Amino acid sequence: MERTRIAKVDNVKLSRRGEQVLGTLHLTPHHLIFSHTPPPTTEDSQADNTVSPRPRELWITYPIISFCTFRPAPAVSRQPSSIRLRCRDFTFVCFYFPDEAKARDTYDSIKSWTCKLGRIDKLYAFTYQPQLPERDLNGWTLYDARKEWERLGLGNPDLNCGWRISNINVDYNFSPTYPALLPVPSTMSDNTINYAGRYRSRARIPTLTYLHPVNNCSITRSSQPLVGVRKNRSIQDEKLLAAIFSTSSQERPLASSTPPSLEAESSNSSQEDQQFGSLTDFELSNAEELEDEVISAARREGKDYKPQIYGAQQHNLIVDARPTVNALAMQAVGLGSENMDNYKFATKAYLGIDNIHVMRDSLNRVIDALKDSDLSPLGPDRDQLARSAWLKHIAGILDGSALIARQVGLQHSHVLIHCSDGWDRTSQLSALSQLCLDPYYRTLEGYMVLVEKDWLSFGHMFRHRAGHLNSDKWFQVENDRMTGDPNRPGFGDAGAAGKALENAFLSAKGFFNRDNASRDSLGESDGEAQLFDPDKSTARPRLAASEAEATKVKETSPVFHQFLDATYQLLYQHPTRFEFNERFLRRLLYHLYSCQYGTFLYNSEKERADCKAKERTRSVWDYFLARREQFSNSKYDPVIDDNKRGSERLLFPKTNEVRWWSEAFGRTDAEMNGPRLSSGAPSVDRDYAGGRLTPVLTGVETAERSISTASPAPSARPVPSTASSGMAALAAGLSNFGLSGGSDNRQERQRPPIQSKEVEVEMQ
Structure with missing residues (x-):
């Protein structure tokens, strides 16, 4: 099909920003190019009358277009036809055409090149030919999983770190969304790992992502457990987590061998009446012995075991990134959160970070505050920016990351992180906490390795979240927009409760209609119903390739954008601790959507391998490594000295100083952040609804008792309503359990009253 109805339009x-220039619009298969020759300046005329100013060009790659509106010329007005574009890098432009027919042909061509591709391999990355010096680089080799694990201490017999690299997923059959190499405790056999995988959504078991080189404490990540309304359990999962939390001990509480009965039988039968608990008497006996062994060992660790680090007190933590109510609501569809009666060797904290739908709506509100940037030179509406709650979400993610980093780096404890499927909020928290803990990840190459490991290797749905194949819903004629499409960006809050209820029903339908033999907890789509079951011969016909790969608006979300924004906050607050500069983050955000490189086109390591992305496309790191000097921070100080203030190994965010990343939104600092206080910090409180931050910690749970926003314990200290210190919040919530938390000198404020609202079932 010929997609270009018109290739060039003159005049x-x-x-843009209220200024207008006349030029020529070119439509190529991969870019929209506007070129114009600026008028000569007075200096140019005086220098040489024979030299013409160089033409200037604006290149817009089609996948970066997030919204396109065609407005025909009104019959009663002399205003020309126009096409308005909003781009995902927050470029806002409007093109005016002298001829309505050419304007419509241009609109149809842009829509065809953007929405009618059908397959990922039709994107620009598969035809892009780099110029020197990119051509001599190969960024695909930058990340070597074994090399990175060796850097962290795995594979070194002298360190005896308690971990090994399992090949159970080397063919991606165990968990298609996980990496091929999985670091697991040395005491765990692959057979036990296999059974434990049946208790976690998509078999994303707790596995190592970071090992602290000083205290041998770990950050592990996983997906949610399949608890359900029947409160199912898995002895293998409990054993795996107990082994993880024991890896830093001198004494190993778990035997290296697994009881034969536990190896022979899965605690997750595909039949409902056998699922997660129908064990024989012999198995139940072994399970009880194992449970007693784990719990007693964990208790010994807190009383008799002398930590390797002087003064360390281990209080291992399970971090559920979701709001407490949302996590519990997932039990209705067979999922949920750990029952702490079965994990008595740990404490669980709910962070209250909202799901992808809330984050998408928040960014859409930011766009609404900026959306007239093509026509007006005026600054954004600060009140509208405040109502977006974008900064509140960034502060919550940073506070949760600080909590994890403090537990590992200061409390010398282990932390397991998960949300729903473990590839959105989990990736944010895991990567940011490592950025706080490890100076290596603050170097240019180290940050690239961090992105490769925690986002690309462990899986993140880049193709879905970034909407690379675009959607017809983002292309509308002006009259159509007035009908109020609830899926278009910035539509507002109308019908929010109805959408929440609809998502809940669709989620439940997608779960209960799935093949019971499948390891996946849900269909491919998070937040929408599974349309067909490919494993059943009686299933509905398969969708056409173009429909199967088309972007679903409800699956898009700025998850990776938030990670880059949170990194910017750390860089701004600690300008000497990072080797890279702000421009590096801004260009990385651009290339997330440009589709010029193959790095961010797929959802998992397996997808990249199956599609031969490394052979057929270039790595985005080629772009940065070839221009290293442009992305280097001139203020960077590589010296690490824990005895020198400002040079310590650890760094933590100041979440009460979170600010707008104005450069990323194409605005000036004054426009986005407003007047600055005498201390030099922006007036952040103005950018939060009600002028206050919400607590990052929404619930704390152990085997004995729980504290949450839904039903706080009467004797519990109030959780502070500021996001200024994750450990302060943790200390407030955990003080009654006798666990030591960090100290914070800030005045605690009373928690605001709980607002009743519709709870949307989590489909991260």
Whole structure:
């Protein structure tokens, strides 16, 4: 099909920030190019009358277009036809056409090149030919999983770190969304790992992502357990987590061998009446012995075991990134959160970070505050920016990351992180906490390795979240927009409760209609119903390739954007601790959507391997490594000295100083952050609804008792309503359990009253 109805349009007027220039619009298979020759300046005329100013060009790659509106020329007005574009890098432009027919042909061509591709391999990355010096680089080799695990201490017999690298997923059959190499405790056999995988959504078991080189404490990540309304359990999962939390001990509480009965039988039968608990008497006996062994060992660790680090007190933590109510609501569809009666060797904290739908809506509100940037030179509406709650979400993610980093780096404890499927909020928290803990990840190459490991290797749905194949819903004629499509960006809050209820029903339908033999907890789509079951011969016909790969608006979300924004906050607050500069983050955000490189086109390591992305496309790291000097921070100080203030190994965010990343939104600092206080910090409180931050810690749970926003314990200290210190919040919530938390000198404020609202079932 010929997608280009018109390849070149002359006398097109470009409007941007209220300024207009006349030029020519070119439509190529991969870019929209506007070129114009600026008028000569007085200095140019005096220098040489024979030299013409160089033409200037604006290149817009089609996948970066997030919204396109065609407005025909009104019959009763002399205003010309126009096409308005909003881009995911927050470029806002409007093109005015002298001829309505050419304007419509241009609109149809842009829509065809953007929405009618059908397959990922039709994107620009598969035809892009780099110029020197990129051509001599190969960024695909930058990350070597074994090399990174060796850097962290795995594979070194002298260290005896208690971990090994399992090949159970080397063919991706165990968990298609996980990496091929999985670091697991040395005491765990692959057979036990196999059974434990049946208790976690998509078999994303607790596995190592970071090992602290000083205290041998770990950050592990996973997906949610399949608890359900029947409160199912898995002895293998409990054993695996107990082994993880014991890896830093001198004494190993768990035997290296697994009881034969536990190896022979899965605690997750596909039949409902056998699922997660129908064990024989012999198995139940072994399970009880194992449970007693684990719990007593964990208790010994807190009383008799002398930590390797002087003064360390281990209080191992399970971090559920979701709000407490949302996590519990997932039990209705067979999922949920750990029953702490079965994990008595740990404490669980709910962080209250909202799901992808809330984050998408928040960014859409930011866009609404900026959306007239093509026509107006005025600054954004600060009140509208405040109502977006974007900064509140960034502060919550940073506070949760600080909590994890403090537990590992200061409390010398182990932390397991998960959300729903463990590839959105989990990746944010895991990567940011490592950025706080390890100076290596603050170097240019170290940050690239961190992205490769915690986002690309462990899986993140880049193709879905970034919407690379775009959607027809983002292309509308002006009259159509007035009908109020609830899926278009910035539509508002109308019908929010109805959408929440609809998502809940769709989620439940997708779960209960799935094949019971499947390891997946849900269909491919998070937040929408599974349309067909490919494993059943009686299933509905398969969708066409173009429909199967088309972007679903409800699956898009700025998850990776938030990670880059949170990194910017750390960079801004600690300008000497990072080797890279702000421009590096901004260009990385651009190339997330540009589709010029193959790095961010797929959802998992397996997908990249199956599609031969490394052979057929270039790595985005080629772009940065070839221009290293442009992305280097001139203020960077590589010296690490824990005895020198400002040079310590650890760093933590100041979440009460979170600010707008104005450069990323294409605005000035004054426009986005407003007047600055005498201390030099922006007036952040103005950018939060009600002027206050919400607590990052929404619930604490152990085997004995729980504290949550739904039903706080009467004797519990109130959780502070500021996101200024994750450990302060943790200390407030855990003080009654006798666990030591960090100290914080800030005045605690009373927690605001709980607002009743519709709870949306989590489909991260």
